[in-house]
Amino acid sequence: MQPITELTIQLPTGVFLRRPDIDDLEAIANLIILIDLAERGESDASLEDVKLDWQRPDFDPLQDAWLAIASPKVLFDQAIELQKYHPKTLVRDGLLVGYEEVSNRDRYLELRGDGYVHPHFQNQGIGTALLRTMEARARLWLPEAPAGSQVLLRNGVSAADQLAIDLHRHEDYHAARYFWVMETDLSHNHPAQPEWPAGLQIRNCIPGKDDRPLFDAIQEAFRDHWGFTEWDYDWWHTHMMEREAFDPNLWFMALHGQEIAGASLGRLVNGQGWISQLAVRRPWRQRGLGLGLLRRSLQAFEARQIHKVSLSVDAASPTGAPRLYEKAGMSVVHQYILFEKELRS
Secondary structure (H helix, E strand, O other): OOOOOHHHOOOOOOEEEEOOOHHHHHHHHHHHHHHHHHHHOOOOOOHHHHHHHOOOOOOOHHHHEEEEEEOHHHHHHOOOOHHHHOHHHEEOOEEEEEEEEEEEOOOOOEEEEEEEEOHHHOOOOHHHHHHHHHHHHHHOOHHHOOOOOOEEEEEEEEOOOHHHHHHHHHOOOEEEEEEEEEEEEOOOOOOOOOOOOOOOEEEEOOOOOOHHHHHHHHHHHHOOOOOOOOOOHHHHHHHHHOOOOOOHHHEEEEEEOOEEEEEEEEEEEOOEEEEEEEEEOHHHOOOOHHHHHHHHHHHHHHHOOOOEEEEEEEOOOOOOHHHHHHHOOOEEEEEEEEEEEEEEO
16 A cells, blocks of 8 residues: 555645644534434543543644644634534634544554544545545654554444444544443442452542552453553553542552552542442452442442432453443443554564
């Protein structure tokens, strides 16, 4: 296949690409929320999430992200009633109609893209232009990867977005993995009482004391997951413990003496419950600890009268996590596809 060049990146008349800046953060968050609402009627995205993502150590938004802007003339010519589509996606030079980013996840061996196109502006070539622009940037990193190693470019796509699925297949991506959002409604499915393996103490996280041991335990547990790469502690701490929604009373740890056997980390997202991470270290698996921790988290949400609780899971998890979540009364409500393209064999 020919390498991507600017000659193959074409946009509709009046739509242009530029780099984002800090003033565009709110519009980016609102675009993501708007697309989520159009696809599945709800969103777990927020302005805080976008701000935190921009602080990732593997990502420079001024170099690794792009906005697609529809100029005011285009908006006037098409007689778009902006208030119908989301006035908060307006930026200083028009309407934000697309966003794309790419980051280095693992020593330039895995590159991860993420893109969005405004529902009113789909099927006009904007998604193609953003995807190809992102790939051109990713290819510039090839010399940075260890010599002789495979380099993969991966992008997550909602299974409800057939246009995005078709686009990735047309651009020679293939579906590498499927991820589910699973959910329970506690107003109908009351959590059962947790049962614990013998010898364990269950308590909440104590900030300032448990931070690093908890990080190490969860990272160890997640090493068995598909596509795992080593985490950066400072980023994890910022993303998990320094966000506004951090509440240690929704973080539960199972300890055997001073050793952390597993943990369930919950938070509130737009008034709903979300299990950010649920992990059990290998020596403690197959004893019911994961199910106990999940049920304890569900009890905590129910006590706050939070009825809808969700989490994300690898559909082919080697630990059988989806079956565990089903036992707790959760079911699949949405699916994402991780598309993959080999940039270097």
